[in-house]
Amino acid sequence: MIIAILLLLLALFGAPLFSIIAGGALWGFHSEEINLQVVTIEIYRLAEMPILLAIPLFTFAGYLLGESQAPARMVRMAHALLGWMPGGLAIVALTACAFFTAFTGASGVTIVALGALLYPALQQAGYPERFNLGLITTSGSLGLLFAPSLPLILYGVVAQQASLDTPVNIDDLFLAGILPGLLMVILLSGWSMWKQPKGQLTSKLDSKEIFAAIRESIWEIPLPFLVLGGIYGGYIAVSEAAAVTVVYVLIVEVLINREVKIRDLPLIIRESMVLVGAILLILGVSLASTNYMVDADVPTRLFETIRAYIDNKWTFLIALNIFLLGLGMILDIFSALIIIVPIILPIAVGYGINPVHLGIVFLANMQLGYFTPPVGMNLFIASYRFNKPVMELYIATLPFFFILLFAVLVITYVPSLSLVFLGP
Amino acid sequence: MLQRGVKILHNIEDSLLVIILLSMVTLAFSQIVMRNLFDTGVFWLDPLLRVLVLWTGLLGALVATRQDKQISVDVLTRILPAKLKIISNIITRSFAAIVSAIIAWYSFRFLIDEWYSGVTAFASVPAWLTESIIPFGFAVIALRYTLQVAALLIQALKGDDGQ
Numbered sequence: 001m002i003i004a005i006l007l008l009l010l011a012l013f014g015a016p017l018f019s020i021i022a023g024g025a026l027w028g029f030h031s032e033e034i035n036l037q038v039v040t041i042e043i044y045r046l047a048e049m050p051i052l053l054a055i056p057l058f059t060f061a062g063y064l065l066g067e068s069q070a071p072a073r074m075v076r077m078a079h080a081l082l083g084w085m086p087g088g089l090a091i092v093a094l095t096a097c098a099f100f101t102a103f104t105g106a107s108g109v110t111i112v113a114l115g116a117l118l119y120p121a122l123q124q125a126g127y128p129e130r131f132n133l134g135l136i137t138t139s140g141s142l143g144l145l146f147a148p149s150l151p152l153i154l155y156g157v158v159a160q161q162a163s164l165d166t167p168v169n170i171d172d173l174f175l176a177g178i179l180p181g182l183l184m185v186i187l188l189s190g191w192s193m194w195k196q197p198k199g200q201l202t203s204k205l206d207s208k209e210i211f212a213a214i215r216e217s218i219w220e221i222p223l224p225f226l227v228l229g230g231i232y233g234g235y236i237a238v239s240e241a242a243a244v245t246v247v248y249v250l251i252v253e254v255l256i257n258r259e260v261k262i263r264d265l266p267l268i269i270r271e272s273m274v275l276v277g278a279i280l281l282i283l284g285v286s287l288a289s290t291n292y293m294v295d296a297d298v299p300t301r302l303f304e305t306i307r308a309y310i311d312n313k314w315t316f317l318i319a320l321n322i323f324l325l326g327l328g329m330i331l332d333i334f335s336a337l338i339i340i341v342p343i344i345l346p347i348a349v350g351y352g353i354n355p356v357h358l359g360i361v362f363l364a365n366m367q368l369g370y371f372t373p374p375v376g377m378n379l380f381i382a383s384y385r386f387n388k389p390v391m392e393l394y395i396a397t398l399p400f401f402f403i404l405l406f407a408v409l410v411i412t413y414v415p416s417l418s419l420v421f422l423g424p
Numbered sequence: 425m426l427q428r429g430v431k432i433l434h435n436i437e438d439s440l441l442v443i444i445l446l447s448m449v450t451l452a453f454s455q456i457v458m459r460n461l462f463d464t465g466v467f468w469l470d471p472l473l474r475v476l477v478l479w480t481g482l483l484g485a486l487v488a489t490r491q492d493k494q495i496s497v498d499v500l501t502r503i504l505p506a507k508l509k510i511i512s513n514i515i516t517r518s519f520a521a522i523v524s525a526i527i528a529w530y531s532f533r534f535l536i537d538e539w540y541s542g543v544t545a546f547a548s549v550p551a552w553l554t555e556s557i558i559p560f561g562f563a564v565i566a567l568r569y570t571l572q573v574a575a576l577l578i579q580a581l582k583g584d585d586g587q
Contacts, residue, residue: 014501015516016494018485019523026526040531040558047478047554050470053452056480060445236456243452250449266442270487273441277484278495284481285527330499375499 003027017335018281025289028296042288046280050239051160051170054153056276057242061249062104063272066113068259071100073217075117080213084205089125090192093118094139098185099224101143111140111381119386126197134396137382138188138404141370144333144363145181147174147228148245151333151366153238154279155359158341161290168355170238174231176356176418180364180411187403219252279334290342299346306347313351317412320348321365328369329376336366353415360418364408371397433564434490441483448476471546475554482561489568494520514576521569528562535559 003024011020022039029036046052065071078092085091096118101110115136122132144151156170214221227245230236236244253260260268293299310316327336341362348358370378373394383390411417451469459465488494496516501509538552545554 010516010519011497012500013512013516014496014498016489016496016520018494019516019520022527023519023523026523036526036530037534037537039527040534040555043527043531043558044478044555046481047471047474050474052477053448053473056445056448056477056484057452060449239452240456243449243456246449247453266438269442269445270438273445273480273484274488274491274493275484277481277486278488278493280477280481281485281488282495330497332495335495375502 017339018278018285021282021289021339022285025285025292028289028292032292032295038291039285039288042291043284045287046284049157049160050237051153051157052280053239054148054242055150055279056273057239057246058103058148058150058153059276060269060272061242061245062109063268064246064249064253064260065100066104066109067264067268068253068257070217070220070253070259071096071113072117073213073220074099075114075121077213077217079121080206080210085193087189087193087196089122090127090131090135090196091189093122093135094142094185094188094192097136097139098143098146098181101139101141102146102149110143111136111378111385115140115382115385127195128197130392130396131195133382133386133388133393134398134400135188135192136386137371137378137393137397138400140378140382141367142184142188143181144367145177145184145360147177147231148238148241149177151337151363152177152359154283154334154337155341155363157283158337159345159355159359161287162342162345162355164345164349164355166355168359171231171234172356172422173359175421176360177363179417179420180360180407183410183417184364184367184404184407187407188400191399191403219256223248223252279338282335283338286338286342293343299343302343303347303350307350313353314413316348316351317353317361320344320361321408321412324362324365325369325372328366329372329374332377333363333366333370337362354419356422357415357418361408361412364411368401368404368408371401373397437483437486437490441480441487444476444480444483448473448480451476468547468549475545478554479557482557486561486564486568489565492572510576510580514573514580517569517573517576521566521573524562524566524569528559528566531555531559531562 007020007024010023011017025039025042026036029038075092075096078096079089082088082092082095093114097110097114100114104110104113119132119136122135123129127135143149152173153170156168156173159168223245226248227241230241230244231238254262254265306316310319327340331339344362345355345358349355370376371393373379374390379390379393379397382388383393452473455465455469455473485494501512504512535552535555535558538555539550543551545551
């Protein structure tokens with residue numbers, strides 16, 4: 001108990017999370033008089049999960065896309081196609097961000113890469129500044145639920161370690177995220193149409209501009225079809241799709257468009273692998289700590305304790321929502337997934353919750369946590385990027401927060417929204 | 425002299441990362457091509473790719489430590505006054521150094537056992553070789569945190585509050 005409190009304190013004071021988890025595992029095994037070499041064996045399991053190959057490959061592809069002019073082209077195309085609608089430009093922003101986040105995995109990259117393009121455009125169209133700030137900050141985590149986002153894959157990886165009766169399939173997660181993700185985009189689009197400044201000129205549907213925009217993006221347009229078609233169609237496995245994506249993006253951005261120079265590649269590789277390394281290190285030591293916790297029956301005992309207070313699935317889901325919202329404010333999505341899912345998953349399954357549905361609920365909540373005041377990460381990234389006080393961002397994001405909170409509640413209490421495309 | 429050594433180490437880490445990632449891409453892609461177009465495959469490619477994931481992870485983690493980009497909770501540290509922040513950094517980084525050193529030590533012992541037992545990972549590659557990144561990685565991480573603590577201690581003793 002004392003050890004647990006000490007570790008918690010260290011974590012709060014900013015000790016690297018991997019050291020906290022590893023410290024806990026080492027202490028646990030030590031007190032059970034198990035040889036600590038077991039930790040090495042657990043970390044080595046990183047080399048025994050084929051799906052993990054997708055993580056470095058997709059991350060590298062995402063960073064590459066971010067370094068090229070692809071985001072600008074994507075905004076242009078979305079504008080040509082959607083700009084004529086009421087609230088068109090805001091919807092362009094939402095769609096572009098959701099799309100970009102799905103491919104880059106929501107690490108704040110979206111706000112940095114797309115914010116600079118969208119913010120001035122929205123301002124020019126006459127949207128109030130506060131609305132723009134709120135929209136961009138909110139969009140920074142939109143799209144987490146769409147394939148092939150990194151958090152979806154990571155949830156699948158962690159859930160597969162939990163040896164459930166029906167193992168979680170990553171393809172199922174990709175299917176389950178579609179409608180909940182669309183719900184978020186549609187609700188936010190509706191709000192943007194409502195808030196559209198009076199007398200705003202919507203651009204006309206211009207076939208010339210559409211043609212030009214499509215021609216400019218001609219090489220990137222096949223990418224989503226290639227990846228999503230391949231995965232959803234069952235032609236290629238997720239990690240294979242990742243390999244195909246990297247090769248495709250390398251050829252397009254380095255050889256055809258020539259926007260990324262070959263000599264810049266080492267730096268892009270290094271920066272993307274720093275993120276991957278930080279995530280995999282936590283995953284590796286968590287395999288050890290999870291193993292210890294399962295040995296010590298922690299999830300089972302926790303379940304019994306909770307069941308004394310919460311007797312049905314719905315009450316549990318309410319408690320889960322509150323807990324995850326708080327968690328999302330202090331932990332980034334990757335560590336939260338790796339650390340908390342192994343504990344929560346068996347409990348949720350005990351309450352009869354579908355593990356795939358739990359994954360979507362978990363991610364939707366964490367997405368909200370990204371901009372929940374006072375400490376949501378994207379609030380600070382946006383504050384830094386647009387040079388605005390954080391306080392202003394709290395106010396700016398508030399309406400968006402309530403809209404997405406509503407979406408999260410729908411996603412939580414209507415499981416069929418996530419599960420409708422899954423087989424029986 | 426020391427600085428040059430550090431720089432060489434950084435270069436080795438960076439180059440290894442680039443080489444490993446690019447070989448991962450090439451190997452994974454050629455495996456797909458062979459499997460789908462020619463209906464063949466190299467049986468040791470898949471285990472090799474999985475080992476490369478482990479290596480990328482730990483090398484990436486080394487660089488993350490170097491750039492102080494390990495994932496941590498920063499709710500409290502963001503509001504701490506500069507002096508307290510140095511103290512809390514000294515404590516938390518010492519902790520990280522100790523934990524990493526313990527893992528490095530036990531991993532090293534594990535490696536020696538594997539060496540004697542002569543287990544192979546795949547094809548005729550010995551298991552100790554594929555596992556060697558674990559003790560190496562954690563040893564370097566431990567060393568980096570120790571150096572960071574030393575730098576912070578010097579800063580604290582000089583009475584420099586980092587402003």
